[in-house]
Amino acid sequence: MPFQSIRDPAQARLLLLTFILFLSYLCVGMALPVVPVFVTRQLGLDNVWAGLGVGIAFLATILTRGYAGELADRRGARLAAARGLGFYVAGALTSLGAGLLTPAPWTAFAILLAGRLLLGLGESLVAVGVIAWGIGLVGPARSGRVLALIGAAIYGALALGGPVGLVLLDRFGFSGAMAASAVLPCLGLAAIARLPGVATVPAGARPSFWSVVGRIWPHGAIVCLQGIGFAAIGSFFTLYFLDRGWSYAGLGLTAFGAGFVLVRLLLGHLPDRIGGLPVATGSLAVEALGQALIWSAPGPLTALAGAFLTGLGCSMIFPSMGREVVRLVAPHLRGTALGGFSAFQDLAYGLTGPLAGLLADHAGYGRVFLIGAGAAAAGLVIALALRRARSMAFE
Numbered sequence: 001m002p003f004q005s006i007r008d009p010a011q012a013r014l015l016l017l018t019f020i021l022f023l024s025y026l027c028v029g030m031a032l033p034v035v036p037v038f039v040t041r042q043l044g045l046d047n048v049w050a051g052l053g054v055g056i057a058f059l060a061t062i063l064t065r066g067y068a069g070e071l072a073d074r075r076g077a078r079l080a081a082a083r084g085l086g087f088y089v090a091g092a093l094t095s096l097g098a099g100l101l102t103p104a105p106w107t108a109f110a111i112l113l114a115g116r117l118l119l120g121l122g123e124s125l126v127a128v129g130v131i132a133w134g135i136g137l138v139g140p141a142r143s144g145r146v147l148a149l150i151g152a153a154i155y156g157a158l159a160l161g162g163p164v165g166l167v168l169l170d171r172f173g174f175s176g177a178m179a180a181s182a183v184l185p186c187l188g189l190a191a192i193a194r195l196p197g198v199a200t201v202p203a204g205a206r207p208s209f210w211s212v213v214g215r216i217w218p219h220g221a222i223v224c225l226q227g228i229g230f231a232a233i234g235s236f237f238t239l240y241f242l243d244r245g246w247s248y249a250g251l252g253l254t255a256f257g258a259g260f261v262l263v264r265l266l267l268g269h270l271p272d273r274i275g276g277l278p279v280a281t282g283s284l285a286v287e288a289l290g291q292a293l294i295w296s297a298p299g300p301l302t303a304l305a306g307a308f309l310t311g312l313g314c315s316m317i318f319p320s321m322g323r324e325v326v327r328l329v330a331p332h333l334r335g336t337a338l339g340g341f342s343a344f345q346d347l348a349y350g351l352t353g354p355l356a357g358l359l360a361d362h363a364g365y366g367r368v369f370l371i372g373a374g375a376a377a378a379g380l381v382i383a384l385a386l387r388r389a390r391s392m393a394f395e
Contacts, residue, residue, distance in 0.1 A: 085122065095178045
């Protein structure tokens with residue numbers, strides 16, 4: 001971003017919002033590899049329960065995206081983001097309690113699920129609030145750039161959070177990792193206190209949430225299918241490496257995040273310049289290749305290269321489709337539409353954990369990434385169909 005733009009007050013506020021989102025998603029990233037290891041190694045439960053421990057947070061996010069979008073539209077994005085950070089703190093503290101009850105594994109697991117549900121609600125509110133806030137600051141014409149910048153913060157935090165969480169788990173235990181996760185949202189709350197909100201758009205007729213989702217579902221389906229590859233890396237890459245006896249088990253999310261952020265920094269302008277669908281088609285092809293490489297990897301370096309390619313491919317799909325969604329709805333429905341759109345990505349994260357865990361128990365961890373490759377290929381088919389329908393509409 002040019003130096004002049006940083007001096008622009010709106011751009012400076014957008015950067016601060018991005019940093020707040022980065023802090024909140026560090027909590028999510030720290031938990032992604034830590035929760036499965038805690039559930040399988042410390043509580044002694046199998047991979048299905050480990051997948052549920054990861055995925056239930058995303059289920060909570062799915063179920064509350066409509067609430068988050070309506071809150072941002074009606075009462076302001078600032079309130080949605082602040083409320084979400086509070087739920088992050090509550091979720092981390094609840095999960096901390098699970099780490100103190102390992103002699104009673106099912107009680108500890110039940111408490112863990114409660115903490116993960118609170119975190120999922122917080123994630124829903126913070127993400128929708130910050131996205132709506134950012135677009136309100138710089139305008140819908142630059143929505144692709146906003147979503148690219150915010151996405152870089154999200155996946156950069158997920159990439160950094162994975163190895164940080166594993167280090168904290170090793171040195172301070174699960175409760176220590178969750179204690180650190182409770183501190184980070186407090187920093188975000190302190191930063192939000194310095195930021196003014198943006199005015200809400202005067203409301204016109206408000207269709208139902210599901211009516212809005214009906215307008216955007218093909219774009220959401222693409223995001224859902226691409227999210228399966230990331231969810232597979234986040235939930236099972238570490239266990240895949242440990243199962244094969246490979247080194248560098250904690251670097252899967254780091255490799256993914258490196259590719260993801262690299263594309264966001266170098267090519268974040270592409271959706272606004274050439275359109276979302278052309279960018280998404282190329283991205284999905286790269287993601288499918290990356291997932292297939294992990295599945296077929298003969299050693300750890302090849303698997304890490306596959307994670308890097310998956311990051312390259314996943315990077316621009318959310319902002320590309322998000323830009324299309326913003327253009328499909330009226331301004332006073334923008335938060336609701338973005339909430340519904342984001343729920344498709346959460347659906348991928350929520351379902352992939354338990355279903356992939358069941359698959360891993362019966363067919364091995366490698367098959368999880370084969371499914372990720374197939375999902376990306378299916379997303380590519382939908383994107384190509386949308387491009388063809390648009391071309392025919394203009395003929």
